[in-house]
Amino acid sequence: MNHHEQMRICEALLFASDRPLSSIALAEQLPEGSDAQAILEDLQKKYKDSGVNLVEVAGKWMFQTAADLAFLLRKEEEKERKLSRAAVETLAIIAYHQPVTRAEIEEIRGVGVSKGTIDVLMEAVWVKPVGRRRTPGRPMTYGTTEDFLVQFGLNSVKDLPGISELKAAGFLDNVNTSRLNLLSDEKPDEEQPDLPMDDDESSSEEQVIS
């Protein structure tokens, strides 16, 4: 194996590694008698003027964006945040049941929805107020945005899978079988193609009476 081939191997290993590699670790992947150190130095030279440099940190080697291009990199704390479970569920409910008021979301979830949850969804520009219900108090109703459709590659909210489709795709399967039976007992094959959310109306009957 010639020097160039050995350089290629080190290059690939360093690129694909999720942590810095020592020259000893690299040497293990090379034919016996290879001079890992020399190869690394050659690689370092090769990348000297590139947008990426090979650097030695604490005796190990790694690729790193050239220091003068650091402005291209984002700061750590701006890392993408994960939505909370409550937020994901609230988003799903708004998507399926829109236009929906906060009280209705709470009724559907059976748990209170904090204002912050909806705020987060609005900040992500996935949810927006769409109007007011013509009922006492004229509560605000929420719906999904254009950005929501873009995010999930949907043409319209009607393209969200309906309950029977979720079931068919296995989504309603993984929880536990006794629950599944209960679910499928209510109506075997309700095809609700147009408005996936419509088959949910029964939930209001499940209010706890005390």
Add this chain to the structure above:
Amino acid sequence: MNHHEQMRICEALLFASDRPLSSIALAEQLPEGSDAQAILEDLQKKYKDSGVNLVEVAGKWMFQTAADLAFLLRKEEEKERKLSRAAVETLAIIAYHQPVTRAEIEEIRGVGVSKGTIDVLMEAVWVKPVGRRRTPGRPMTYGTTEDFLVQFGLNSVKDLPGISELKAAGFLDNVNTSRLNLLSDEKPDEEQPDLPMDDDESSSEEQVIS
């Protein structure tokens, strides 16, 4: 800013990312009037013989380890997603026939798609719902994702191996899903809203880069 500097910026951005970046996204980081395409082609040439190559996948660009080094890098012990035969076949059918409904997949395979098969493919983010067929029942259609293209190193679904032969043989024609179609003389569904392969997979959802 000279050409070399622009190359360095693209190099740094692409090297830092583990996802493909579009030339449009890259152009945003370059001075106005820069020819991102030309820079990318120069970069591709620069890395041609390296252990790392610049490849075009999913209509975007990314660095990845050279394919001929696969034998060195292959991670076998990794919890490689062992797909069932049914899942692999379903994936291929979705890829070649997209947008395709569940019923059509079943028709091609001659057997029901068991629950969980599509679920597994969606969890791997290789498959997603792409819309609804404008036929009675408005069935959900499935297609492949950008992740699918990246996984299999394809620039677009048009580049799927042997797609023109399959088309020529009539294997990608509309699938007649009426039960026992062998007996009936029904014409296949006339309505096929989206041409299977002309859909360019460019949903903007995929502009998020992490």
Add this chain to the structure above:
Amino acid sequence: MSDDWDNNIADFEMPDPRLSRLDDLDDEERLIVDIEGFEGPLDVLLALSRTQKVDLKQISILELVKQYLEFVTKARALRLELAADYLVMAAWLAYLKSRLLLPEEESEDELSAEELAARLTHQLARLNAMRERAAILMSRNQMGRDVFARGAPEAVIITRYHTYELSMYELLKAYAEHRTREAVADIQIFKRNVYTLDQAIERLSDMLGLALDWTSLEQFLPSGIEDAQLIKSTKASMFSASLELAKMGRAELEQKQQFGPLFIRGRKRDPKEEEN
């Protein structure tokens, strides 16, 4: 495609020599009767057609039918509860076979036997093609298996459209889980502490026998009740009971003023009314 297909009906006036070929096959060449290993009748047919070792377009439908029927018969002998799919396919193939063997009838609404056979061949070839493509696809250099992306990616500033990360899968999963939970939500209906109308009627009619003069309804309320809910319920029930008894002609009610106390007294039974 039908040009390639070699089952000309005219050839079958004499028993097709190919039909007997199956009987000469070695045991190992025959399909082992193992339903579990197959994914439905189409899968079996495809496997059978492969044993003919010819281009799928050239397969002999008649022989294929024969092999399939034999397969199903054997499988049935082993497992009586053979899936309906296999039997439906067997019935259809038997029908196809009979039509292929009989002289063609001119019929406008039905497809010719050749067309039906060609359709089956096409379906088998399509499944076969998809299987081949699936294998080719999986053997490509795969990201994370054969080729690798940057192992330690550095975050990059690119115009972001979304701050939050959420996949379609996660969204659907959340909704499905919610639906599943909802479907089994325990509905607890607490037993309310009430004084029933029946109780009230019983108490009131018993006590009216003792008080024949006007008495405030309040006096009949059971004493010693602490629970505010129960007091309300008792009042309501006693009021309803008084109305009920009045309606039955067993009590008279009087109220001097609006919101004033309600007086009640028992009414002697009128023998004449009883007769009616």
